[in-house]
Amino acid sequence: MEGMAKDKVEETKELEWALIPPREVSQVDGVFLEKNMCNNWDKIWNFQAKPDDLLIASYPKAGTTWTQEIVDLIQNNGDIENSRRAPIHLRHPFLEWVRVVNSGIDEANAMPSPRTLKTHLPIQLLPPSFWEKKCKIIYVARNAKDNMVSYYYFQTMNKGLPDPGSWDEYFETFMSGKVMWGSWFDHVKGWWKKKDSHPILYLFYEEMMKDPKREIRKVMEFLGKNLKEEVLDKIVNNTSFAVMKNNPMTNYINDIEMNHSLSPFMRKGVVGDWKNQFTEDQNKRFNEDYEKHMADTSLSFFEEL
Numbered sequence: 001m002e003g004m005a006k007d008k009v010e011e012t013k014e015l016e017w018a019l020i021p022p023r024e025v026s027q028v029d030g031v032f033l034e035k036n037m038c039n040n041w042d043k044i045w046n047f048q049a050k051p052d053d054l055l056i057a058s059y060p061k062a063g064t065t066w067t068q069e070i071v072d073l074i075q076n077n078g079d080i081e082n083s084r085r086a087p088i089h090l091r092h093p094f095l096e097w098v099r100v101v102n103s104g105i106d107e108a109n110a111m112p113s114p115r116t117l118k119t120h121l122p123i124q125l126l127p128p129s130f131w132e133k134k135c136k137i138i139y140v141a142r143n144a145k146d147n148m149v150s151y152y153y154f155q156t157m158n159k160g161l162p163d164p165g166s167w168d169e170y171f172e173t174f175m176s177g178k179v180m181w182g183s184w185f186d187h188v189k190g191w192w193k194k195k196d197s198h199p200i201l202y203l204f205y206e207e208m209m210k211d212p213k214r215e216i217r218k219v220m221e222f223l224g225k226n227l228k229e230e231v232l233d234k235i236v237n238n239t240s241f242a243v244m245k246n247n248p249m250t251n252y253i254n255d256i257e258m259n260h261s262l263s264p265f266m267r268k269g270v271v272g273d274w275k276n277q278f279t280e281d282q283n284k285r286f287n288e289d290y291e292k293h294m295a296d297t298s299l300s301f302f303e304e305l
């Protein structure tokens with residue numbers, strides 16, 4: 001009986017999800033953004049950051065949520081219960097996101113300091129007050145191939161983003177930068193350059209996978225904290241893929257725009273999954289294009305561990 005009731009709930013959720021209209025896309029300065037964000041652009045651009053704000057920035061699907069949970073646990077001195085006080089999107093307002101009832105900007109304005117905020121904006125679209133107030137920023141980047149695959153599956157399950165079409169179609173869309181928040185290349189390179197003149201801790205998903213404790217320690221030092229080894233170990237354990245996948249406060253399980261039966265938010269959490277998705281030809285074309293786009297930067301990535 002119980003099993004049947006659960007099936008019914010799932011079926012109803014599926015039907016409700018199917019009825020949600022997909023969000024529309026528009027542009028700000030040539031960067032594709034969701035239409036409501038574009039309509040709300042003056043409010044976003046004029047957002048007033050405060051000197052003690054911390055901003056977590058990333059290209060979508062680079063490991064944002066993972067970084068957010070690490071930051072929250074460090075700020076809480078490893079207090080697991082405290083970090084489960086609310087879903088991650090409520091703990092850290094998503095600056096440019098617009099909901100039916102409110103927006104990330106409204107949430108941020110209503111939040112007491114010190115605030116931790118999240119954004120996917122490319123460097124040139126970040127509200128200038130973050131630079132003026134010299135806010136600390138943590139940026140996380142992920143190799144383009146895995147990032148693309150993760151973004152593709154995310155777009156299949158999330159009504160907050162456009163339908164990606166087939167993988168082959170999406171491959172072209174991603175390569176041309178016609179995805180929400182713009183080109184991966186411009187994003188990671190823009191933020192990389194900015195770190196020379198602004199307090200930005202630039203993290204890599206692959207390094208976090210390789211040695212989470214080392215990377216968590218970097219975050220801790222950047223935040224000016226000093227936690228005991230055992231607390232760091234606790235944070236490593238509680239921010240593992242397996243734990244976060246089962247944590248309703250980090251896995252977006254109750255987000256009505258996401259259909260986790262199509263592809264879970266906590267999908268695979270590995271480095272090198274692109275090998276299961278790219279055809280040989282796509283890989284060849286990608287590598288050629290990548291060389292050109294990355295010729296003018298010292299930034300480099302691991303595509304496998």
Ligand code: A3P
Pocket residue numbers: 058059060061062063064065066146149150151153239240241242244265266267268269270273
């Ligand atoms: P995959 O789709 O490759 O599994 P974001 O938070 O920026 O949307 O990024 C989501 C991606 O990060 C997903 O990648 C997700 O599985 C992965 N991820 C989330 N938490 C993780 C963790 N604790 N360890 C490793 N990967 C994680």
